[in-house]
Amino acid sequence: MKRWLLLGLLVCSGAQAADDLVARGKYLTILGDCAACHTRKDGPELAGGVPLDSGFGTIYSRNITPDVQTGIGGWTADQFYRAMHSGRSADGSHLYPAFPYPYFTHMTRADDDAIFAYLKTVPAVSYKPPPNKLPFPLNIRGLMSIWNALYFTQGEYKPDPARSAAWNRGAYLVTGLGHCGGCHTPKDWLMGDENDRALSGGVVEHWFAADLTGNTRGGLASWSANDTIEYLKTGRNARATASGPMGEVAELSTSQTSDADLAAIAEYIKSLAPSAQKQPSAPDPAAMHSGEAIFVDACASCHLAGGKGQPYLFPPLAGNASVQGSDPTTIVRLVLDGSRSPSTAARPTPNAMPAFGWKLDDRQVADVVTYVRNSWGNAGEPVEAGAVAKLRKR
Amino acid sequence: MPPSDFTRRNVLATGTAGLALAQAVKADTYQSDPKLPPAETDRPAAADPLHGYVFFSTAEASFIEAALARLIPKDELGPGAVEAGVAVFIDRQLAGPYGQGDHFYLKGPFPKSEPTQGWQAPKPAEVYRQAIPAVERYAKDSAGASFAQLSPEKQDTVLKALESGDAKLKGGVEAKTFFALLLQNTMEGFFSDPLYGGNRDMAGWKLIGFPGARYNNRPYVLRHGERYPLPPVAIGGRPDWSRS
Structure with a gap:
């Protein structure tokens, strides 16, 4: 009797441990935002087929459901770890770095195993994504070994003993699973990270991912750690609203x-040294004049005179990091296309900014953006009409 | 409606009309999650900026322009209806859904109605089409020339006869109905956003000091006794929006 009881307990605790592993894997899968690239809009969960613009051609994400034929149902945990850690597929062939293994390599085997255990539990979907559309020679996967030699440093995250546990946890998440640098670190011409300018802002899919360093204009110098936590938790804070x-x-x-993880991320981001700051050129007075007229008539209704805004509703433009970003892509797009804030548990009702692209021509968009980038203490490189035209045609 | 009209036939006919109405009306409904992609902001359909008339014939246009010049004449205060493009505004309105009566229930039955029951004439485009030749005939009969050829004083006499209903028009259109519609459309054209062809250079708004299409005037609400400092702005902007 006693032996049976003991065995039962062991089985139960084994099942409990497996449940915990899957639950942790699910948490990590969400933290890594795997669905962003692996779930099509209104498509089955994690079945892949999302077109990703690699900068050179279109790469379609893999099916990572446990379907044996089309997904990763036939993979072992070792193969999954190798994919995450070394950027190799089950058969050993190179994966394209559109799959962010240069970041995931920093993750621990334990975390990769948890994610793998969770992926085994999602509904298996038989779906084969379309073939990639890459030009020769980039369609040769073996060439990625050259790219890896240039840009890829394999290895798990090594904690910095001089820093707090939270800071190390934040660094682990930001540079690893969170792969924040995938968008926020500028890329060179081969789409490799410019690591000496890590997290200082980058252009991806015609959006500018903001400078996360302590830069006083385009960066987050004025954000407290709590600002960052609130922004990530709710999609907005008193200074900014997430868009795109x-x-x-x-x-x-x-x-x-x-x-706890958000606090760790915030502590790490707050520690980032300010990126280099260039003195922007002086704006053309004619641009400032027409820009001001447009601002007064079209923008000040919500963002208010002086760009003061309404915290949590209409982001203040004075002192705003995105507005003063080293690249104006995001702010130009917001004016052209408008935006809708995310819906989160804490902030379920989205706010929206209307599109102005239909009523402002390229020159007018450029002028109003130049005006908000250079008023009320803001400073940012003036925007030319040609840059607006390019974004309109994208 | 007197009780004697309350017949089975009327009730049935009205019921049928109600059914037809229920079929014709289609309301936009928003579900709990309003999918309103920001880029799809309702963009107003601007009037075709090209010159020339879409609805009016040359003869009709000549009457309209002459009548507009009397309803809101150009004077020392600024441009009149003609200069402000009101003829183009009315032309585009009549060619579009408004002129075609898309906002009216236009099916039978057509019992004798009361004035309080709203619009009781054909669709606006039809009213203009029928009335203008009838007014021209009235002008020739009563003043001896087509309306555009008359002196301003005689034109005013004709317009006043239309307004009072003293002018009896041939062809079934009521003079009062037509005049009221023309005056209404003229004011609409003179004060609508320039996007729709009239109120050119915001002439109507400048005349009366209307500030235009600013969403929010909160900074000025409590500043009594001061002149509002901003020039008028239209949906499409104002001259200051573009570099000179």
């Missing part, structure tokens, strides 16, 4: 990240 891809990240991922 970051809105999706907030909705799908960071709003579901634990408070």
